[in-house]
Amino acid sequence: MAHLDSPDRLAAITPSLTRLDDDDEVLDACVAEAARIAEVPIALVSVLMRGIQVFRAQRGLPPELATSRATSRAISFCTVVVQEELPLLVEDAPNDTRVPQVMVENYGIRAYVGVPVRVHGQVVGALCAVDVVPRRFCKDVVVAMKRLASRVSARLAALDAVNRAPGEPIDPEDLDTRARRLVEDARLVECALLAIEPVLAPLAAAPVPCSALSETELRADLRAAIRCYEDMTIAVQNLTAEAARVFADESEPRLARVRLEAQALEREMSEIGPMVLLARGVLTKTLGLEAACKGAKVLVGAFGFHAAALAAARRLIEAAGHAMSEVSS
Structure with missing residues (x-):
């Protein structure tokens, strides 16, 4: 189980992973594919920081969340994915005690499937697909999401490499x-x-x-x-x-x-x-x-x-x- 505030985990989250003024075509394509695979209106790549989760890529969010591209970490379903370092399936969120209810009450979230995203061995966030109606996700969806999360992880690692250039004498x-x-x-x-x-x-x-x-x-x-x-x-x-x-x-x-x-x-x-x-x-x-x-x-x-x-x-x-x-x- 991961500790959300582990120094190693937070150190893996360099600014290129959380930059919100820089859309990335690869990550955008991944969330579009996640939405298609799961047949849902909303898909995200989240990165969980100390106080918030930022959406490094997103599809289908309501206007204010598409603008801020973040929520508090404390109310995030993705927090469970990062803590457990395992996929999370939620079929009926209002009746699921594992997940916070703030997003259920404010945005009508009902179903969720999320898988871990890793950078340098640390789970920094999740690739997730979200629906506003209760539903089940089959095993094939989870397998496909895991495969897609590997592409997300590779892309984030490539973006991160810019922050780790060697110094000069x-x-x-x-x-x-x-x-x-x-x-x-x-x-x-x-x-x-x-x-x-x-x-x-x-x-x-x-x-x-x-x-x-x-x-x-x-x-x-x-x-x-x-x-x-x-x-x-x-x-x-x-x-x-x-x-x-x-x-x-x-x-x-x-x-x-x-x-x-x-x-x-x-x-x-x-x-x-x-x-x-x-x-x-x-x-x-x-x-x-x-x-x-x-x-x-x-x-x-x-x-x-x-x-x-x-x-x-x-x-x-x-x-x-x-x-x-x-x-x-």
Whole structure:
């Protein structure tokens, strides 16, 4: 049985596995095939992070979930697949004590078949097919889903390879300069995280009556929050790329820790993404406020992203500071 918060499992979830602004043709084809095999309207590739599950590929989701591409991990059927590291078949969800009932009540989920997806030996998520009516899935469906999950696993591993490129040899004086720059950039991310939280909090503070939120009043704040998040995302991606190039020396633990903490920060930032996508949907009017609130309701358990991302930024600052001490000693 897998531990959801095992360091090894979470370390296998690199940013390329959770990037929601980058559709992938191979994964999209896999979910389309899963829906066809199981003869259902909904199919997903989920990746389970610390607070949320993200949908790396999806087909057939309602608008707000297709926008946020995530739910809280605590209410996910896929959590059972990851924990047990085995296929899960649910024929009548309202009467199945193994699965959380939030998605049953909010979205009418009735049937589910999910199989594990592995990257570097770790179960990072599931390939699943979902129906809104009770039904049985035959053995052939499970066999075909397992075969398809192998393709999903191979594709995710290929995407992940980008994050594991070897570092470059760096002159010690240049290393000190680049470590100082990394600290400055991480501090800017820290400040931005402190600024963005109160803006997104109203959407996440379910159960907030939608009538209590004025779309007009939120518009300026949402626009500022989205721009802030987009700037942060670029900064963190640059931080991670720089750390991978410069601080990848496994023989020097202080240097290697900088790379690992930068990756951890990008992972935590990924958990903010779904809430920002909902905010963008409201801003662009592709989603009504009521639909956005409904989507936020099934993300509310994951709103601890703020504390987790702040902690990750501060750990990166500390690690880069230690790296500078290593160089000067």
